[in-house]
Amino acid sequence: MQIPVIVLSGFLGSGKTTLLLRMLEEANQRGLQPGILMNELGKQDVDGMILDGRGGAAMEKLLDGCVCCSKKSELAGSLVLLLRKKPDVIVIELTGVANPEEIADALTEPELIGSLALRQIVTVLDAEYVLDYNSIFSSDRQLVRTLRRQIETADRLIVNKTDLVTPSLLQKIEKTVRKMNARAPIAFTSHSRAELAPLFAGIKPQTPAVPASSALRYKPLQVVSPSAISKASSPHTAGTEQLHEHNRSYSRVRTLTLPGRLAESSSQASVESFMRRWKHQLLRAKGYIVFPRKQQTYLMQYAGKRTYWEPAAYSGEPYVVLIGIDLDEAALADAWNALV
Numbered sequence: 001m002q003i004p005v006i007v008l009s010g011f012l013g014s015g016k017t018t019l020l021l022r023m024l025e026e027a028n029q030r031g032l033q034p035g036i037l038m039n040e041l042g043k044q045d046v047d048g049m050i051l052d053g054r055g056g057a058a059m060e061k062l063l064d065g066c067v068c069c070s071k072k073s074e075l076a077g078s079l080v081l082l083l084r085k086k087p088d089v090i091v092i093e094l095t096g097v098a099n100p101e102e103i104a105d106a107l108t109e110p111e112l113i114g115s116l117a118l119r120q121i122v123t124v125l126d127a128e129y130v131l132d133y134n135s136i137f138s139s140d141r142q143l144v145r146t147l148r149r150q151i152e153t154a155d156r157l158i159v160n161k162t163d164l165v166t167p168s169l170l171q172k173i174e175k176t177v178r179k180m181n182a183r184a185p186i187a188f189t190s191h192s193r194a195e196l197a198p199l200f201a202g203i204k205p206q207t208p209a210v211p212a213s214s215a216l217r218y219k220p221l222q223v224v225s226p227s228a229i230s231k232a233s234s235p236h237t238a239g240t241e242q243l244h245e246h247n248r249s250y251s252r253v254r255t256l257t258l259p260g261r262l263a264e265s266s267s268q269a270s271v272e273s274f275m276r277r278w279k280h281q282l283l284r285a286k287g288y289i290v291f292p293r294k295q296q297t298y299l300m301q302y303a304g305k306r307t308y309w310e311p312a313a314y315s316g317e318p319y320v321v322l323i324g325i326d327l328d329e330a331a332l333a334d335a336w337n338a339l340v
């Protein structure tokens, strides 16, 4: 029996976790028991906490690295653990800098190939920034290439955050994305409100999942067969050279974890001003922040140069994870310490 796997890819902050939450609701309505594999670049697991608070899905977490590179060897083990929990479908949420084709490759490892069938790679795009990636990251060719591969290898594309852009920009995005991927259906969404039925169609509770051969009907890009693994030219296979290049690109993406309990004098405005000040280095920031005067913990998310706040029930030690390319960690920590 092969369990279908849905891979969620997309740049940092594009709306993957928001989509995952919707997928959990959909799975719940269909009586399906989902298994989630979360991969986060930071040591702290903000997305996992958000999910923990919203549903009882079986979950495995791979923190502090990307399953494409430093955590690749742990991916199979985590999936095996997840399989023991007998999910009807597995959703893997990748880090924003992961190349999904590497996951397709990893699913073909001997301990997994008979148990899992790649069903779809879904890539979520941030409508506000997707056309700017080439210029924003011009100094990091490998990151630009990874972001391009996220689009090219997707079976389904979701252009999210449409509420933040004009209809004419959406047309431009569609034209550009179509040149990179002519096959995947494109959905335009706000807050990842996508039609999810096609993702779950045919998946039944406790019944044999779609075998690899018919899964191909859903996904134009195929699970790599063992014989294809050796062919570096396969679209889903990363040859040693490609992997090496990706590793180099990943190594420039850094995370920094800082305390989230702020000083009396600090406010949401001071945090937002910190984010503005460091916007050229920061790709993303998230974490739990406590303002002593408010006696309330907030989930803070900085994505696409915007800062979002919402009250949170988190009761652990507050912290913030900063993610960026070539972070000046000492300078950032110093500046943050002024708020703590």
Ligand SMILES: Nc1nc2c(ncn2[C@@H]2O[C@H](COP(=O)(O)OP(=O)(O)OP(=O)(O)O)[C@@H](O)[C@H]2O)c(=O)[nH]1
Binding pocket: 010, 011, 012, 013, 014, 015, 016, 017, 018, 019, 047, 095, 096, 160, 161, 162, 163, 164, 189, 190, 191, 192, 284, 301, 303, 308
């Ligand atoms: N305005 C707006 N905000 C959105 C939309 N979708 C998601 N967000 C917000 O954007 C932030 C990032 O969304 P996530 O779903 O966490 O993004 P992600 O891709 O999982 O982020 P990473 O885990 O860092 O890769 C959150 O604060 C969301 O509430 C949208 O369509 N419009």
